[in-house]
Amino acid sequence: MAFNSELSALIKARFPLIYVLTWEEKRFITTVQNMLADTSFFSKPRALWEWTVTDGFIKNGQPEKADIRTPARALEMIDTLPEDGVFILKDLYSFLALPQCDQAVIRLLKDLVWRIKNGNHLKTVIITGHDKFIPDALQKEVLIKEFALPTREEIREVLFTLIEQNRQNKKLRFDIADEQTVTRLCEAACGLTLNEAENAFALSIVKDGVLDAQDISTIAEEKKQIIQRNGLLEFSIPKLKMEDIGGLENLKKWLEKRTSSWSERAHKYNLPAPRGVMITGLPGCGKSLTAKTVSTSWNVPLLRLDMGAVFSGLVGSSERNMRSVIQTAESMAPCVLWIDEIEKAFSGVGSSGDSGVATRIFGTFLTWMQEKEKFVFVVATANNIDSLPPELLRKGRFDEIFFVDLPTQAERKIILSIHLKKRITHPEVSGTTVIDDAFINTLTDKTEGFTGAEIEQVVISALFEAFAENRAITLNDFITAIDNTVPLIVTQAEKIRAIREWANVRAVSATSLHHKVAGEIDTVQDTTTPKKPEPELIPRGGRSVEF
Template identity: 80%
Template sequence: MSAISPFSFLYRMPVNEFTTELSALVKARFPIIYIITWEEKRFIDTVKSMIRDTTLFSKPRAVWEWTVVDGFVKNDKPEKGDIKTAIRALEYVDQSNEDGIFILKDLYADLAAPHCDQAIIRKLKDLVWKIKGGDYLKTVIITGHDKFIPDALQKEILIKEFTLPSKEEIQQVLFSLIEQNKQNQRLRFDVDADNTVSKLCEAACGLTLNEAENAFALSIVQDGILDANDITTIAEEKKQIIHRNGLLEFSMPKLKMADIGGLENLKKWLEKRAASWSERARQYNIPAPRGVLITGLPGCGKSLTAKTVSTSWNVPLLRLDMGAVFSGLVGSSERNMRNVIQTAEAMAPCVLWIDEIEKAFSGVGSSGDSGTATRLFGTFLTWMQEKEKFVFVVATANNIDFLPPELMRKGRFDEIFFVDLPTSAERTIILQIHLKKRLNNATVLGNTVVDDTFLQALVEKTEGFTGAELEQVVVAGLFEAFSENRAITLDDFLTAIDNTVPLVVTQAEKIKAIREWANLRAVSATSMNHKVAYEREPATGAAAPKMPAPALSPRGGRSIEF
């Protein structure tokens, strides 16, 4: 396959919110600005484009770049002199008699040292006041992939994050790649139909420009064609890139709402909010939903629901590993949370799934981790309250006792749903789903007919079983037949049920407490039509269960219809 020609990132950056804010800081003569970014090249191109924009700056300014390898480069031309140490670089800035922006690429390494040189700290402090009161318009910009600032300089330096590229910037990269390689007769670019360019760029959102270019180039060299079919390739490449940071897991599940048995209230609520980030939704002047908190018993469909939301809405699913966010290094946990938020917003529209959120924030308010959990919780709540990008948060929780009360108030999540043990009607649907999925071989099925009578026998004997337990009953029944090399029978499933001790028996007290909580604080995920069958106590009579099942109180959650 023919090689892909490289291209330059030196195109005109669009004037966006970041450019406007940075230009305001420069014109306001903020002396030292610290930019957190992984993209030095793109940031510097942004600065150069900003300086050339006459709508932002009427007076031209020079741009210096400094590294420990090359010293200073002014407007892309090397400066004379051996200025390759941090102290010498700061002295050069101090002695310069020109207006301009000094971008110090490698100074962060000196500030990050365990024992930062006191001379560097003192020089930066003095430089702040000299720049403010000097005759020349100077701005020092320090770049680094993380915040490396000694405590002594916390009040002297302004910190700002350089966000990941927008869809428009990624589109420019794609157009540059096509332009650079369009003369290659062995390559074909079919990007004119069905908004292919827009879809390709949406697939690459959340990547740096360099990562986006690599993903586009890989898509081309695999078959010599760039077209709508490459969206899958780009999504897979993005999945690998995002997975490497260890914080987010990217996926496009193939599950559907129909794979969930019951929970009709919750499903209808989600279905009504599909495409709520679209232009048509904006015409109705409705705000995009922030997210939903799903609490309830383990194994009753909370995680399954989170996975199906992204499929039904046709947006990526990002699963957040909160355990990976908490790092042993001071300040690293906060940085990880910022990275998660930044990546999620860059990939918008998307679904952010936080599984067992109570485990992440169980330490809120304590001093056992020096307040790290409290700080992360505060960052998360502020973002949930103020986020503008469409990142729909699906948080699931098993133990509501550990959830901080601040998480439950309106404005954080749009609604709190409670998922209880499946009703008789829901168990029928769940069993139908699993039996249909697994009993698709005539040899295994034999003469057994899975009809209403068959299902009713299973439903009546599985009262109090969770959805996960119902699935395992089907699997265990199949193992009974498999071990004897024969067709499946109803007795195989009934035996599996007899050998199962459900959650309603082993955790009766916990289930009762959760239901009492949900009766006042959450909306039932189950439809009223499915709920009626569960408003009674378990049947008592002839056949006593292996272990006595507790009386099932009415299902928790307010019974409203959507």
């Protein structure tokens, strides 16, 4: 309804040229038809004209006799027509797109704008297109409006229309009497056009002849295929849970306290919806794993943004890609938007090597992060955060910056327990080996300085040893795997030292205080150069704040 009010105001104010961004021409046409027929918007009726290069003009749903299929002749007809009207030009955008934009069409549009403003008849020209194809010569002449994707209420109407149309089919069953089921089905289809939503519902019914809560996964899978067509966003349905993360209790508590923070209950507390978190730290310590589990814990979709795909090679397409990402993410709200290794996209902003594209995309992203109203929780991960622009790290962009360090002794024990329990499930694999506290404690002591990913690979390597010899696993298999591993603490000692120094001042530790041994200081040693003096001990990174 808000869009109808805004568009009707523009038409009544005699805005001559409006560009509407939409993928849904049919739904937009229906919206305009209903608006023009509504006496609360317009007391005086106006004709609705539609034009395409294939059919020419259609007036109020009826084809016109005059065969006008070229844009030049269409604009000339609008200019000379002695009546009020709204003219929707569906295919004109293709004649305005760079680099082969039609200069004659641009000239005719500029002249038409002036004549409409000074003419005796009330005319409004609306150009529809899926993206903004506006040449510089028309920048000052056109007003841009975005026709958003359908709301949950509109999707709900499509759902019940589909059910009503198939109600007489005895082979089909509709188990959606529960209002919560209806809400979840509609939420699952958010982010789709009405046609895509209808197709997803129809597919769910056809698969097993039943429409019920079980079809939410079917709709989500169809949605995944649709969203991934543009190559910018990856729709994921993670199966990992917070319990699958070993340690990082401080970060997990922070996230758990914000569960359902976009709900009506949170509004009663006048709480703003959280914007997002930046998770930085050492590679292989659980940053990406945490990002994946947030959506599972909150029961919302996860969208992974490929920043490399955003920076397309065509002029202007990178900015268009970023706008498309934002629009899609907001249409799916509430959701989690995961940006992995964000420093690779924005580390060169403002430098001499930046052509300006990265700076413009960065500006668009910052503005959106600051002003977004819909709940799109951004989880950005970074390995080298000191290369990011300072504007991105100030308060107001992200709610908090967490630092993920090498796992402590307590965390290594949890990580080992998780992977041993996950991998060793068959009695023939465990054999006579008893995996008890003493077994895990031995491995915990020997994996000091290992990342979570390195610990997982130790378990996998040990299992391969036993698998290759077709026998049960032994403690010695794990010790051999540990001895054959050169951990990150050795290969990147200087980097670990530097990032810990950075995090001690600027970030909050993701590790809970009770998982840190009193006075614990991990030694970062460079064993590849033993003749050098032992490096200075650097305390674990991140401020010790408890949530």
